[in-house]
Amino acid sequence: MTTVAVKPATMAQALTRAMRDAMAADPAVHVMGEDVGTLGGVFRVTDGLAKEFGEDRCTDTPLAEAGILGTAVGMAMYGLRPVVEMQFDAFAYPAFEQLISHVSRMRNRTRGRLPLPITVRVPYGGGIGGVEHHSDSSEAYYMATPGLHVVTPATVADAYGLLRRAIASDDPVVFLEPKRLYWSKDAWNPEHPMDVEPIGRAVVRRAGRTATLITYGPSLPVCLEAAEAARAEGWELEVVDLRSLVPFDDETVCAAVRRTGRAVVVHEATGFGGPGGEIAARITERCFHHLEAPVLRVAGFDIPYPPPMLERHHLPGVDRILDAVARLQWEAEG
Amino acid sequence: MTVLEQRGAYRPSPPPAWQPRMDPAPLLPDAEPYRVLGTEAAGKADPDLLRRLYTQLVRGRRYNAQATALTKQGRLAVYPSTTGQEACEIAAALALEERDWLFPSYRDTLAVVARGVDPVEVLSLLRGDWHNGYDPHAHRVAPLSTPLATQLPHAVGLAHAARLKGDDVVALAMVGDGGTSEGDFHEAMNFAAVWQAPVVFLVQNNGFAISVPLAKQTAAPSLAHKAVGYGMPGRLVDGNDAAAVHEVLSDAVRHARAGGGPTLVEAVTYRIDAHTNADDATRYRGDAEVEAWRAHDPVQLLERELTTRGLLDGSGIETARQDAETMAADLRERMNRDPELQPMDLFDHVYAESTAQLREQRALLRAELEAEQEQHGGHGEHGAREGGAR
Numbered sequence: 001m002t003t004v005a006v007k008p009a010t011m012a013q014a015l016t017r018a019m020r021d022a023m024a025a026d027p028a029v030h031v032m033g034e035d036v037g038t039l040g041g042v043f044r045v046t047d048g049l050a051k052e053f054g055e056d057r058c059t060d061t062p063l064a065e066a067g068i069l070g071t072a073v074g075m076a077m078y079g080l081r082p083v084v085e086m087q088f089d090a091f092a093y094p095a096f097e098q099l100i101s102h103v104s105r106m107r108n109r110t111r112g113r114l115p116l117p118i119t120v121r122v123p124y125g126g127g128i129g130g131v132e133h134h135s136d137s138s139e140a141y142y143m144a145t146p147g148l149h150v151v152t153p154a155t156v157a158d159a160y161g162l163l164r165r166a167i168a169s170d171d172p173v174v175f176l177e178p179k180r181l182y183w184s185k186d187a188w189n190p191e192h193p194m195d196v197e198p199i200g201r202a203v204v205r206r207a208g209r210t211a212t213l214i215t216y217g218p219s220l221p222v223c224l225e226a227a228e229a230a231r232a233e234g235w236e237l238e239v240v241d242l243r244s245l246v247p248f249d250d251e252t253v254c255a256a257v258r259r260t261g262r263a264v265v266v267h268e269a270t271g272f273g274g275p276g277g278e279i280a281a282r283i284t285e286r287c288f289h290h291l292e293a294p295v296l297r298v299a300g301f302d303i304p305y306p307p308p309m310l311e312r313h314h315l316p317g318v319d320r321i322l323d324a325v326a327r328l329q330w331e332a333e334g
Numbered sequence: 335m336t337v338l339e340q341r342g343a344y345r346p347s348p349p350p351a352w353q354p355r356m357d358p359a360p361l362l363p364d365a366e367p368y369r370v371l372g373t374e375a376a377g378k379a380d381p382d383l384l385r386r387l388y389t390q391l392v393r394g395r396r397y398n399a400q401a402t403a404l405t406k407q408g409r410l411a412v413y414p415s416t417t418g419q420e421a422c423e424i425a426a427a428l429a430l431e432e433r434d435w436l437f438p439s440y441r442d443t444l445a446v447v448a449r450g451v452d453p454v455e456v457l458s459l460l461r462g463d464w465h466n467g468y469d470p471h472a473h474r475v476a477p478l479s480t481p482l483a484t485q486l487p488h489a490v491g492l493a494h495a496a497r498l499k500g501d502d503v504v505a506l507a508m509v510g511d512g513g514t515s516e517g518d519f520h521e522a523m524n525f526a527a528v529w530q531a532p533v534v535f536l537v538q539n540n541g542f543a544i545s546v547p548l549a550k551q552t553a554a555p556s557l558a559h560k561a562v563g564y565g566m567p568g569r570l571v572d573g574n575d576a577a578a579v580h581e582v583l584s585d586a587v588r589h590a591r592a593g594g595g596p597t598l599v600e601a602v603t604y605r606i607d608a609h610t611n612a613d614d615a616t617r618y619r620g621d622a623e624v625e626a627w628r629a630h631d632p633v634q635l636l637e638r639e640l641t642t643r644g645l646l647d648g649s650g651i652e653t654a655r656q657d658a659e660t661m662a663a664d665l666r667e668r669m670n671r672d673p674e675l676q677p678m679d680l681f682d683h684v685y686a687e688s689t690a691q692l693r694e695q696r697a698l699l700r701a702e703l704e705a706e707q708e709q710h711g712g713h714g715e716h717g718a719r720e721g722g723a724r
Contacts, residue, residue, distance in 0.1 A: 056498055062528055067487050067521030074491025077476070078499070082491075094517070101481045102488070109465040109477055112683040147684055170686040200689070247689035 006187040011159045014188060015045050015121075015177065018163035019083060021193070023053050029167055030075065031058040033068055033085030033121075042087055043123060043182055065095035069120065073102055076116045083167055089124040090133035096141070103172045104147030118172045119163070124152075125218040125268055127180035127315055129308040136305055137269035139217075142174045143245050143278070150245040151199055152176040154220035156186035158243060161196030169199065178218035202249035204256060208236035211262035211325050214253060214279060216242040219266045219316060226321040235325060245275060253279070254286045261292035262328040268315050271299030293328045356565060363558035363570040367602050370577035371639045379577045381645050387425060387576045388640055389654045391633045394420035394444040396658035397453065398607070400665050401443070401460075405611040409669050410460045414441040418606035421576035421632035422538045424448045426601075429583035430506055435474040437489040437507040441538075442478065445508060449473045453661065454668045463673035483513040486522030486535065493531040493590075504532045504590045506583070512543025514557050523598065527564040532590035534583065535598045538573060540605035545618040561598035573601030574632040577639070603632075677703060 023029045031049055033041070037060035040047030049058035061068050065086060072082035086092035092099075099120070107115045126135035142150045149171055153159040159177075166173035189195065197203055205220065206227050213223045220241050227237035240256045242249065257263045263283055265276040276297035283295050298316045306314045370376050394416070401413045416423050419441075427436060427448035438446050446456045450473045458467025459478050466477040479485035489507035496503035513519055514537055526533045537557045541548060554560055561568030567589075571582040579601055586597035604627035608615035615624075640646035681688065681696040688696070 062521075062524055064521040064524065066484075066518055067490075067525045070484065070487025070518060070521065071491030071494065071525050074488035074493070074505070075495040076491075077470070077488065078492045078495035080495050080498075097481060097484060097518075098487070101484055102479075105465075106477075107686070108683045110470055110683075111464065111466075111679065113469050113471060114477075115686060149685075247685075248691065250690060 006189045008185040009156050009188040009190070010183050010185050011153070011156050011177075012043060012045050012182040014156045014160040014193075015163055016047055016049070017190065017193070018160045018167070019046065019049060020052065022083075022164055022167040023049065023057060026081065027057075028079060028081045029057070029083060030080050031083045031085070032061050032072065033059075034061060034063050034087055036060060036085050041085060043179065045121075045123075045177070045182070046085065065092060066098050069095040069098040069103065069118075072118050073098065073106070073116060076118050077114060081117045081119075081167060083119045083121065086120060086122045088130075088134045089122055089136040089138050092120070092122050092138065095120075099142075099148070099172075099174075100145050104145045107171065108147060115170045116172050117167075117170050119166045119169075119175050120172065121163075121175045121177060123179040123182075124176045125178050125180060126305060126311050127218060127268075129311070130179075131308060132305070135308075135311065137267070137300065139176055139245055139267075139269055140274050142176075143275060147172070148246060149173040149199060150176065151243065152178060152217035152245065153243065154178065154181065154215075154217050154241050156184070156188045157193070157196050158241075160188075160193045162199060162243065164194060165199050173199070176217060180218050181221070184221070197243065200244050200247040200249060202240055202242045202244070202252040204238060204252070205241045206237070206239040208238035209260055210235040210237055211264060211328050212238040212240060212256045212260045213264050213266055213321065214240045214242065214256070214283075215266040216245065217267075219268055222315075222317060223266050223321060226318045226325075229318055230322060230325060233322070233326075235329075237325065248279075248282070250282060250286060253283065257283050257287045257295075258290040261290055262325075263291070263295045264298055264321065264324045264328065265295065266298045266316055266321055268300045270302045271297050272302045274299050296324045296327060298324050358562050361562045361565070361567045363556060363561070363568040363600070367570045367572040368578050368582055369572045369575050370581060371575045371635050375581075376577060376639055376643075379581075381643075383428075383580065384577060384636065384640055385645060385650075387421075387428065387580065388633075388636050388646065389657060390424045390428070390448060391420045391576060391636060392654040393658045393661055394424055394448075395633055396662045397444060397447065397665070400662040401457065402607065402611065404457075404666070404669055407670075410457060411462050412610045412612060413457075413460055414443075414610045415605070415607035416441055416444050418627060418632065419538055419540055419573065419603045420444060421579055421636070422536070422573040422601045422603055425576045425579035426506060426508065426536050426583050429580055429587050430504065431587075433474070433501070433503050434587070435476065435489070435492055435503065435505045437476045437485045437492075437505060438478050439482070439485065439508055439510060439513065440478045440480045441510065442508050446475050446478065449475050451475055453665050457669065458673075461669070461673060463675060464679070483509050483516035483519040483522070485509075486513075486518055487525060489533050489535075490522050490526045490529070490531050490596075493526075493533045494529050497532055502532075502591050504534065504587050506534045506536060506587070508536045508538065510543065511537060511539040511541070511548055511551055511557060512546065513537075514560065515543075515551055523560070523564045523566070523596070526596040527566045530593070530595035532593070533596040534586040534590055535596065536583065537598065537600045538603055539600055540573075540603050542605060542609070542618070544609045544613060545615075547618070556600055558598060558600035564598075566596045566598060569597060569599045571599060571601050573603030574630050574635060576632060576636050604630075 423444035455467035558568035
């Protein structure tokens with residue numbers, strides 16, 4: 001039995017380290033965005049990169065999201081691998097046209113001759129008491145656009161591994177960073193930082209037989225907490241962390257649902273038109289005969305993101321998840 | 335004294351003396367568009383260059399006519415003509431070196447052809463067999479951009495990247511007068527100036543954004559005036575004067591290559607044809623206006639200069655016409671063949687590595703195509719041809 005050198009680290013530290021290692025390994029990697037240089041980003045995720053690699057490789061750009069992503073397109077066309085930071089979820093919207101009209105389709109439009117290896121880092125989601133326009137869960141917008149990968153880590157190890165793989169990918173990746181997990185700590189082994197599944201694979205974070213919770217990003221810790229609390233009811237909940245919304249890992253998700261026959265999709269984005277609808281439909285199409293109850297969704301309310309003093313009522317919590325699991329049991333009985 | 339100041343809570347430090355970064359005067363464009371043809375400056379122009387421009391202009395005029403005819407035959411879904419704007423298109427493209435890049439808008443087919451791209455491949459987007467028909471790296475031409483002004487930041491990024499790599503590459507980005515109202519135009523200009531990127535922005539002011547005239551587009555004295563706010567020079571040129579456009583663009587390209595940063599050039603021209611074959615230009619402009627511009631035709635301006643100076647005679651004109659006819663005949667012949675459609679291309683270039691979902695959908699389409707083929711005796715234009723299968 002080998003002992004592994006693990007020590008606690010925050011997700012923010014792992015992300016910084018991922019960019020640093022990627023920049024050291026490949027001179028084509030350039031980090032750019034508003035405040036990413038001298039300040040190190042408003043969340044300090046790019047801290048120290050400008051100092052170590054110079055301002056040409058970690059660049060404070062003018063304040064203009066379309067311009068940041070649009071110039072990154074040209075840089076990628078000339079052989080660079082831009083890593084773009086959008087300061088907050090809702091600040092990325094001016095860059096949507098570049099993302100949707102050009103970034104996502106340049107490879108396809110040119111029959112593979114102009115791949116765009118761009119990573120767009122977006123701190124997203126609520127739970128940190130941010131004021132309006134600082135807490136959106138925008139993943140469904142990105143998921144609806146073919147040509148983009150959409151990735152969101154929930155653990156420190158994934159934060160490092162997925163970001164390294166996103167930067168190394170020849171395709172554009174929207175890398176959603178759950179900002180309320182920036183300061184969460186995990187035991188992490190920086191000696192073997194790439195010991196994680198590649199992009200496109202979901203993982204089972206906790207085994208169980210009563211029902212399967214399917215989740216990602218900021219809702220993973222909530223689901224794990226719910227699974228722990230469920231033991232008091234005599235329920236063993238399985239928890240699947242998607243890690244990647246596009247591509248979607250049908251195989252892992254369906255295997256998990258077949259084991260338990262019951263599924264709840266949990267995320268803080270709105271339920272209507274949200275990722276949960278797509279996931280529930282995929283499960284129903286593939287595992288209908290294994291299901292003992294309808295697939296349920298526990299999502300944020302279908303409202304604009306609420307003011308910070310009310311956000312705890314909006315975000316799916318342990319009780320709401322356990323209520324859904326209880327409804328699944330009722331379906332079984334009744 | 336304000337209440338805050340009385341309480342001592344507000345103690346502003348005196349602001350540092352503000353200095354403008356440069357004298358705006360040299361950045362401002364001249365009041366009148368720069369002209370060469372018919373002026374003394376024409377005497378200094380290189381005769382070989384003028385003849386080369388003339389041959390290309392005649393060819394461009396013929397290309398516009400041929401492509402417009404192809405829309406009437408249903409061979410092209412749409413064609414935005416540049417008749418009347420040939421001088422901007424061709425003189426600008428010829429101001430670039432081979433290693434430079436061109437970022438065209440959807441109207442700039444002539445500039446793309448002048449870069450050496452196959453005329454048939456350029457029309458792929460408009461014919462509808464694929465969104466982009468040519469390899470952008472082969473002649474360093476980005477895909478024709480349909481959304482307005484969104485290709486301008488790409489040009490800035492590419493030029494910036496080239497400079498970071500130590501290459502003396504310049505990017506030429508083309509946009510119409512309507513495109514200057516878009517946010518991406520502003521952001522591209524600002525990034526280029528802040529980064530001192532080797533970019534030349536060419537605005538072809540052809541008078542209208544579909545039907546909206548320039549007066550409703552901007553309140554600026556000229557579009558070239560917009561440059562001064564970003565801290566880059568603005569230049570105004572007669573867009574129907576090929577020699578003037580070539581000279582101004584060449585100066586701007588040289589300036590950018592030498593590390594001088596970006597330039598905004600406004601070429602004043604006129605769109606003789608409607609926006610596209612789907613547009614009715616009589617609803618928003620009168621014949622008199624169009625006729626006035628016909629009298630300032632770019633091909634005739636250059637022809638007159640060349641013949642007056644004895645650089646071109648009847649047989650030279652005939653040679654240029656023959657050259658254009660040969661190009662048009664080839665274009666017509668090849669465009670009248672049905673394009674080879676490759677349905678599996680729909681899935682092959684979405685991602686570097688296909689997803690499980692796309693592999694399933696690919697298999698579905700392949701089965702449909704095979705069934706179709708069986709039904710139709712094993713051939714037909716929608717046959718199950720494999721394109722770059724992985």
